[in-house]
Amino acid sequence: MAAIRTLLVANRGEVALRVVRACKELGIRSVAVFSEADRDSLHARMADQAVCVGPAPSSASYLNMPNIISAALTSGADAVHPGYGFLAENAAFARACADSGLVFVGPSADAIERMGDKAVARSTMMAAGVPCVPGSDGIVETAEEALAFAREVGFPVLIKASAGGGGKGMRVAADESELVHNFTAAKTEAAAAFGNDEVYLEKYLSRPRHIEIQVLADTHGNAIYLYERDCSVQRRHQKLIEEAPSPALSEELRAAMGEAALKAVRAVDYVNAGTVEFLLDTDGSFFFMEMNTRVQVEHPVTEQITGVDIIKEQIRIAAGDRMTHASQDSVTLRGHAIEFRINAEDPIHNFRPHPGMVECFNPPGGFGVRVDSHVYGGYMVPPYYDSLLAKLIVWGETRDEAVARARRALDEFIVVGIPTTIPFHQFVVEEPHFVKAEVYTDYVEQHVDQAALNAFVIDGSRPEEGHDV
Numbered sequence: 001m002a003a004i005r006t007l008l009v010a011n012r013g014e015v016a017l018r019v020v021r022a023c024k025e026l027g028i029r030s031v032a033v034f035s036e037a038d039r040d041s042l043h044a045r046m047a048d049q050a051v052c053v054g055p056a057p058s059s060a061s062y063l064n065m066p067n068i069i070s071a072a073l074t075s076g077a078d079a080v081h082p083g084y085g086f087l088a089e090n091a092a093f094a095r096a097c098a099d100s101g102l103v104f105v106g107p108s109a110d111a112i113e114r115m116g117d118k119a120v121a122r123s124t125m126m127a128a129g130v131p132c133v134p135g136s137d138g139i140v141e142t143a144e145e146a147l148a149f150a151r152e153v154g155f156p157v158l159i160k161a162s163a164g165g166g167g168k169g170m171r172v173a174a175d176e177s178e179l180v181h182n183f184t185a186a187k188t189e190a191a192a193a194f195g196n197d198e199v200y201l202e203k204y205l206s207r208p209r210h211i212e213i214q215v216l217a218d219t220h221g222n223a224i225y226l227y228e229r230d231c232s233v234q235r236r237h238q239k240l241i242e243e244a245p246s247p248a249l250s251e252e253l254r255a256a257m258g259e260a261a262l263k264a265v266r267a268v269d270y271v272n273a274g275t276v277e278f279l280l281d282t283d284g285s286f287f288f289m290e291m292n293t294r295v296q297v298e299h300p301v302t303e304q305i306t307g308v309d310i311i312k313e314q315i316r317i318a319a320g321d322r323m324t325h326a327s328q329d330s331v332t333l334r335g336h337a338i339e340f341r342i343n344a345e346d347p348i349h350n351f352r353p354h355p356g357m358v359e360c361f362n363p364p365g366g367f368g369v370r371v372d373s374h375v376y377g378g379y380m381v382p383p384y385y386d387s388l389l390a391k392l393i394v395w396g397e398t399r400d401e402a403v404a405r406a407r408r409a410l411d412e413f414i415v416v417g418i419p420t421t422i423p424f425h426q427f428v429v430e431e432p433h434f435v436k437a438e439v440y441t442d443y444v445e446q447h448v449d450q451a452a453l454n455a456f457v458i459d460g461s462r463p464e465e466g467h468d469v
């Protein structure tokens with residue numbers, strides 16, 4: 001890796017640690033950045049060097065481009081990995097890195113721009129011959145235009161913010177009056193959340209699965225897909241459990257979706273890791289939704305079934321090297337992996353974020369279990385950032401084995417001090433529809449009854465205490 005000797009990680013939490021770990025294995029010096037609230041965070045402790053880039057609020061630290069660039073320059077970094085979130089899909093940041101002579105570990109600023117605007121991404125994909133969810137022709141300016149679209153495709157329809165992300169900036173409308181009302185609300189919301197009030201419309205599919213394809217492309221003209229992830233277990237359009245491969249795909253469908261994802265790669269001359277997201281309808285038809293031009297939270301499930309280290313491939317590609325798995329034939333699928341997002345959220349109180357002191361942290365272990373986390377006993381979860389504490393990834397030869405392993409790993413996982421989503425996952429891995437893999441994006445609404453979940457959380461699942469002998 002001649003071209004990259006020192007790499008700065010422009011992120012925090014588990015993903016920053018994930019990148020630091022990849023650097024260590026590649027023999028690259030790592031530089032962490034941290035905010036004043038993250039001084040004691042593991043990512044800062046484990047990197048070879050750590051630089052404070054500002055006060056706690058992310059706008060002043062993890063989103064502070066000048067500070068991050070100067071941290072990279074003063075620490076002698078020659079590359080920057082953005083992780084996910086924060087500046088990962090910010091074309092201006094990718095450009096600023098390049099202008100400062102730093103290698104940005106990701107796609108070109110141009111590709112980020114074209115895929116970052118959802119409406120532009122849709123038209124790019126349609127031109128490339130990839131099916132998209134029936135939608136408006138670009139941005140919709142007025143409620144009248146929205147009504148005309150809905151009358152054409154039929155209700156329900158979905159209003160989406162062009163700049164939206166992370167499950168935010170979406171509103172469903174079931175009929176005309178709801179559409180008129182939600183249209184204005186969606187624009188106001190989008191302006192407040194993303195600084196851009198542009199919205200477009202899509203037909204709302206009633207019971208799709210969320211299937212996404214991981215792609216990798218290098219500067220030597222190689223492009224492959226690392227198969228799919230099924231991320232249908234969501235709450236309010238936010239992913240909670242992801243698995244690979246998808247129990248819903250036949251070999252033919254898997255290949256067809258993989259090829260469609262590669263069309264996206266070719267359409268924008270995409271280089272580095274990316275994810276092409278699709279909705280799969282109950283009749284087997286699939287539609288492009290968006291492309292994420294960065295590594296995803298759920299990338300480990302793909303790593304577990306393919307054996308490909310996605311972060312290391314990203315760094316090799318950015319260094320101008322050939323990726324290790326350069327041909328589709330060199331990637332084989334083995335077994336089944338499931339990821340559970342362990343968030344500092346209270347499942348009894350509407351999944352409200354719950355920062356605070358983690359008094360005890362005992363992650364599970366054993367065969368087929370991986371935990372990616374920046375948390376340790378005595379760690380203070382700051383209130384400023386997202387609530388992801390850890391990712392539990394289980395692998396099994398079959399899906400049934402992975403589910404059984406998940407049950408025992410979740411039982412072993414102990415977090416004391418703050419509520420987490422662990423009991424939610426314990427509930428789901430026993431729930432018959434999940435066990436049978438009958439999971440659509442409305443799974444949580446349909447099958448996770450709040451009262452039953454509350455009872456489950458309150459009773460707990462710890463074993464009865466025995467008597468000493």
Ligand code: ADP
Pocket residue numbers: 133158164165166167168170202203204205206208210234237277279289290441
């Ligand atoms: P974000 O960028 O905010 O993650 P996405 O476009 O990826 O937004 O959509 C997130 C989720 O919203 C999807 O996984 C799916 O559950 C739901 N969704 C998005 N578009 C549609 C649609 N047209 N019909 C039904 N559900 C949709």
